[in-house]
Amino acid sequence: MTLGKFGSLALRDGGSLIAYAGQSILLEAGDRLRPHLRYWWTIALIHGATQMIPGKFVSAGWKPLLWFVKERRESSAMLADTVHGGTARKTVPTGDDGSWAQSVIPLEPIISALTAPGDLIVDPFAGSGTTGLAAMRFGRRFIGAEIGGAP
Numbered sequence: 001m002t003l004g005k006f007g008s009l010a011l012r013d014g015g016s017l018i019a020y021a022g023q024s025i026l027l028e029a030g031d032r033l034r035p036h037l038r039y040w041w042t043i044a045l046i047h048g049a050t051q052m053i054p055g056k057f058v059s060a061g062w063k064p065l066l067w068f069v070k071e072r073r074e075s076s077a078m079l080a081d082t083v084h085g086g087t088a089r090k091t092v093p094t095g096d097d098g099s100w101a102q103s104v105i106p107l108e109p110i111i112s113a114l115t116a117p118g119d120l121i122v123d124p125f126a127g128s129g130t131t132g133l134a135a136m137r138f139g140r141r142f143i144g145a146e147i148g149g150a151p
Contacts, residue, residue, distance in 0.1 A: 003124065004036035007068065010122060014074025016040070016114045019066045024056060026064050037068035044082045045106050065110075079113035101128035104137070111138050 007017040017037060021029040030039060043065040050059040065083075086105030107130065115121060117139040123131040126144030135142040 002032060002036070004033040004068075006124060007033070008036040008070060011037075011070040012074075013071045015070050016073070017068045017070075018043070018110060018114075019068070020045075021064050021066050023058075023060060023064060024053070026066075029066060033066065033068050037070055038072070040067045040069045040073060041081060043067055043079075043110070046082055046084045048085055075114055077113040079109065083107075083109055102130040104130055104134045107131060107134035108137065111135060111140060115140055 003017075003019065011017060017033070019029065019033065026042075033039070045063040045065055047061055047063065050061045052058075053060055083106040086103030111121065111134050115138070118141065120141045120143065121131060121135040123142070123144045126132060126146045129144060132142040132144050
């Protein structure tokens, strides 16, 4: 099942889906989500440092977050269309294996504006659990899945 189809089935009316998408696949990602959900906006996640994109010869300083809704936007809380990335976090408490994960900081204003305490946030690509950590900070319930499982 595609992410768009999953979102159309799992989201309540007015619910939001936020998807990280690299610039090189931005249009394709939008095309795949659009048959199932309504495009709302693109949020720019501003990196602390630029990242060289191999083969594209571009130094990227931001990452698009595609925002889709089911039917309409439920909340009228204001949300800035730029969020700033924080410092990456170690995924193992000691950091001995060198694993790093996304920062929780950019998700905080998004979760705060688009959900209420007690709401359920689902991340079908949970990775190291960054979305879950952000959800718990704001008193939201969380379900996450990751195809690779625990190491």
